[in-house]
Amino acid sequence: MSEGNNSGATNGREPAGEEKRLRAALPPEIDHRVRSARILNGRAIIVAEAGDLSEAKREELEAEITRLLSTLDGVEEVRIALTGERRRRRIIAVGSGKGGVGKSTLTTNLAVALAQAGRSVGVIDGDIYGPSQPKLLATEGTKPAVEDDKLVPLESPYGVRVLSMGHIVAPGKALAWRGPMAGKALGQLVDANWGDTELLLIDMPPGTGDVQLSMMADHKPDGVILISTPQDLALIDAARAGQLFEQGEVAIIGLVENMSGEIFGSGGVEKFAHALDIPFLGRIPLNAETRASGDAGKPPAASEGEAGEPFRAIGAKVARWLDTGKV
Numbered sequence: 346m347s348e349g350n351n352s353g354a355t356n357g358r359e360p361a362g363e364e365k366r367l368r369a370a371l372p373p374e375i376d377h378r379v380r381s382a383r384i385l386n387g388r389a390i391i392v393a394e395a396g397d398l399s400e401a402k403r404e405e406l407e408a409e410i411t412r413l414l415s416t417l418d419g420v421e422e423v424r425i426a427l428t429g430e431r432r433r434r435r436i437i438a439v440g441s442g443k444g445g446v447g448k449s450t451l452t453t454n455l456a457v458a459l460a461q462a463g464r465s466v467g468v469i470d471g472d473i474y475g476p477s478q479p480k481l482l483a484t485e486g487t488k489p490a491v492e493d494d495k496l497v498p499l500e501s502p503y504g505v506r507v508l509s510m511g512h513i514v515a516p517g518k519a520l521a522w523r524g525p526m527a528g529k530a531l532g533q534l535v536d537a538n539w540g541d542t543e544l545l546l547i548d549m550p551p552g553t554g555d556v557q558l559s560m561m562a563d564h565k566p567d568g569v570i571l572i573s574t575p576q577d578l579a580l581i582d583a584a585r586a587g588q589l590f591e592q593g594e595v596a597i598i599g600l601v602e603n604m605s606g607e608i609f610g611s612g613g614v615e616k617f618a619h620a621l622d623i624p625f626l627g628r629i630p631l632n633a634e635t636r637a638s639g640d641a642g643k644p645p646a647a648s649e650g651e652a653g654e655p656f657r658a659i660g661a662k663v664a665r666w667l668d669t670g671k672v
């Protein structure tokens with residue numbers, strides 16, 4: 346299938362430029378499926394991944410690509426090859442050393458930002474003892490259905506599916522659970538009927554306890570994002586959490602600084618990331634709107650405002666990591 350150097354003859358454009366031009370005509374939710382795009386003698390040839398799609402959805406995808414590319418200059422015909430390979434669902438854990446550093450807020454908003462960029466994303470609230478995703482993703486008080494012994498994730502209003510222990514057990518009840526039981530409960534959330542969800546973000550409980558260990562044993566994440574505030578103590582704990590994942594051979598996608606600003610300072614996390622040779626993913630300022638919209642179940646990443654911007658930027662890096670293994 347490699348005809349790299351004789352493609353792009355049309356209009357004298359470089360092949361790389363042609364690929365860019367074709368892909369730019371596709372919305373992100375289609376573009377991220379594209380594995381190659383080129384023009385050969387007026388014919389646009391697109392290879393796209395569709396293993397996770399039903400037959401009807403594959404046809405829709407083909408029709409949409411054809412419709413969008415047919416209008417481009419120099420494209421007389423569109424040929425599409427859909428690869429049937431079913432993509433494996435990816436799991437990314439969001440972890441921190443300390444509680445209260447904004448791990449849940451990051452998980453929610455990252456999920457929303459990635460969903461808006463066309464990914465099919467689910468959130469699992471791994472914080473069995475203090476679940477916050479039902480509130481953050483506006484699904485409080487809703488119970489998931491069970492089909493064939495599996496939980497059916499809830500659809501949040503933001504295009505992200507979600508499952509939390511908070512949807513299943515009465516508030517406070519899980520507090521009495523011992524580690525192994527909590528680990529098992531988390532396993533049930535991961536093994537739920539996630540359908541065509543391609544990415545699961547797991548809001549991990551803080552620290553390095555039993556739940557983390559059983560997660561590594563049973564549902565090893567593909568990567569972990571660590572979050573910390575700029576204070577030294579939080580950073581030291583974050584490094585410890587990072588070590589646990591590293592020992593489990595889970596890739597560290599990078600470190601996020603939260604609550605940057607006058608109170609906690611700014612930039613400390615980036616320096617720390619460099620020192621540990623971990624990619625730095627970005628900085629989320631301390632922002633009253635971020636707190637208020639979290640409490641109201643309206644993630645900032647769901648609207649166009651400034652408070653959503655850092656999450657979109659981090660989301661773009663995570664998307665790159667998913668596609669290329671680098672941020």
Ligand SMILES: Nc1ncnc2c1ncn2[C@@H]1O[C@H](COP(=O)(O)OP(=O)(O)OP(=O)(O)O)[C@@H](O)[C@H]1O
Pocket residue numbers: 441443444445446447448449450451472475477550551603604605629630631632633635636637639640
């Ligand atoms: N950048 C920010 N600006 C303002 N408030 C924030 C920011 N990030 C998080 N918060 C607020 O800080 C509190 C703790 O955040 P969050 O629940 O996301 O942290 P966590 O690390 O998940 O905590 P826990 O370990 O308790 O689950 C919440 O009230 C949240 O709204």
